[in-house]
Amino acid sequence: MKIKSNRNRTPLTNRHRIWFIIAGIIICSIFVKSGKEVVSYTSSDKYCISCHIHPDADQSWKLSTHYNNHAGNIVHCSQCHLPPEGHGYLPAKAKHGIKDVYGYFFKDSAKINWQEKKMLENAKGYVYEKSCLECHPNLFPVTLSVNGGNAHLFYTTSKEPLSCINCHINVGHYDKNAIHAHDTSFGVTVTASKTLFTESEKVEKFINFNEKIPRTSVSFEMVAIPGGTFNMGSPDNEPLRKPDEGPVRKISVSKFWMAKTEVTWDEYLAFFRATGSQGRTEGQTISNKNVDAISGATPPWGAPDQSWGKGSRPAITMSWHAANVYCKWLSKVTGKKYRLPTEAEWEYACRGGTETPYFFEGSPKDLTSIGLLKKFFKPDTSYINSKAVYKLNSNARTKEPSAVKENPFGLLNMAGNVAEFCLDFYSPAAYKADSAGMVNPQGPLTGQEHVIRGGSFKSDAKDLRSAARDFTKTKAWLVTDPQMPKSAWWYSDCIDVGFRVVCEADSSIQK
């Protein structure tokens, strides 16, 4: 049978075979050659820039050390934004290629938030660690500084994942404001020579007042929040809530004053100038209650204000500890009892009598941008632009308080702009431990991390909810700090948390 079928086939002569093989080789090499050329052509700067219409990135790249350097080397787009060959180059190229094609046809480059894409957590998605190390295999060049040596030792021994751009985020795209060192001159110069307050505001009645920080020209508004009882937490049927927000309990809080705005750079720098220290060891002894010996923050690493400007923008990147010491200092210089708000005070003040998810109208389900459908049907959020600074309207940075309108109590930015430290330790089960009808609860007695509240310029709308809880992440927020030990005063990896102060209304205050 077999023999027969063979006979029926046209015999393949040797000559045919040779031609067949040669043709195969030619076709293959054309395919491989053109494939190679295609790959290399589609990785050229010109090709990248042809689609990626972001002149700022082109310009900042040309000013960066990866273009403009002594050696005259130019590091091309794909050398950083794709992994090296042998480390998933082609799959990554295909992945980015598909995304780029989609973006090219369906997105408007002018509307893409490039500022947000530049933020570290996003940049990690398209800067490849392996690519950094491909060109920089020697992490210990002979001329490396002591700080650099410490930082690279930290990198090589860290159990947490660290990437090069944690510290070196501006090496590929120049940022004229970036500092890669201790900024010892941070906040040292007083910007305006206004008249200085000689004493703090005298307060005898429980009404709004304008606090004045003695020996500075800084003042800020304090809003009188009447005591009351409210439902703290979110009900089970609130959309996009998390389990740690329940159960809802009736909580009473006594009257107190709360700052109208988050602590501004002007306010925080008054503290920094008055107490700042050049040394590093004092952080250990600060736990004592002796307010006469308040020593403050060490010089920060880099630019804590992210070069967005200081003034009335909320102060950021200070640690919870620093915020707490700020309150002690403020109490000392004003003779009042300032502190961070308890979580209950914060939520009470934020709600301002409302029992809805937000102190303004709207359902988290409609406002959130999370979910597949939302990719195509963008939520209409224009009406909350005057209420909160958050992911969709912030351009990835803080705004001045004047950008939003007040909540029912007359407070600004309770939702968004920067998240805010509270006095309480965080526990996901804190509410379950509470009994209904509690007065002035202060959270768990012990803990590691503290509560933060109120969403930030980075937050999705669901995290702006009045009941939404979050907490400090000390380890993660100090991952990049190259100092050993790490700073007690500044977070190296958290740019969207600040705080606001409350002032206690003790018995000396008349109704």
Place this chain on the structure above:
Amino acid sequence: MENIDRRKFIGKTAFAGIALAGAGALITACKRNQDAKILALPPVLQGAPKGKKLRAGLVGVGARGTGAAINFISAGPDLEIVALADVFQDKIDACRERFASFNLPIPVENCFVGFDAYKKLMALPDIDVVILATPPQFRPEHFLEAVLKNKHAFLEKPVAVDPVGIRSVITSAKKAEAVGLCVVTGTQRRHQEDYIETYKQVMNGAIGTITSAKAFWNQDHVWFREREKEWDDMTYMIRNWNNFCWLCGDHILDTHVHNIDVINWFMGKTPLKAIGYGGRHRRVTGDQYDFFSIDFDYGNGVSSHSMCRQIDSCANGTGEMIMGTEGYTNCMNTIWDLKGNVKWKFQYPKDENGNITETVKIPPYVQEHMHLVHAIRTGNYVNEAEQTALSTLTAIMGRTAAYTGRLITWDEIFKSDMDLGPSKIEFGPVNMVFETPVPGTAVTI
């Protein structure tokens, strides 16, 4: 304008690109790391190989420095000591005389005195190797300078006295490695053939899995110097450096680091934490302790008891002991089974009369220099600075545990900003308080 017609281009190339991407994923070779059991042991040599002449400079020319320099030139052919650096002229003179007595004159213009003498020595272009044998306080800056000036280096142990110095040494070690500078350290047990052979036995399972260890360096009191009238604070302390913690690191570093290093070597890691105590009763000068007793916790229930004492007329002795699931060893030359029978013993060489000696043929102090010269001349790279820095840091962790009375973790000590000594090193009065540490009273480590 050479603008590319993007859409057309994408149309043409997308298919090829995606096809190739798929192929690329297949082509990516699956490289497997070979699980070779490399014990990273130094070579046991009868002498350093011949090669280009190596000129060495000696920094710190006291007893150990001069000894190390003699060890260096006895390691092989064409090895010379050509320059000296120290803070005291009399030390330089004594060392020069010693070399002159071997008919090996050291030119006077190559002898430098002062705190910056090391810089002048290392600036000499024809020096290939530096031997760093000052008190350990100065090792980090000397080693860094050596690396900056492209010198191979021999570092006496310990290599620093505080964590800031340790991190400096580790960083410099990595810099040296990057540019191919060889570094050998004075933890000579790692170069001793009997230890090396015992280590091989243990690594091949002779005592099973390690369950515990002890390390001890108990000896009579060590040298000290009373202050002479004309000496200022700095002169006095450096003349009596072995008794001041900021210069010496205390004897848990100075001598006991040898035993601690052996335990780290056999364990294959550094301890996770330490608790311990110590005290001072008999010392006459300085601020250090007479004894330490430290529990180094290596995790998984494995501990090493480390003790060291410098008091006369006590039960003294030095060494190590490591216990395993199938036996135990003194790390030096013998393996016992769990019943105490000798399972294996290192065979020491015979002397000229045919009697078995009790020591290895080549003294380990010379062997380590043979290793350094061997590495430089053959290209078999060596760099022991980091491992010795880690063992020194282990000793610092133990010292800190005893001084403070606290539990000290590795992470804490590795990242500590403890930086002993005056901020400015110069002769004259020193504004420092030298109180003996009292456990339980420390605010910071």
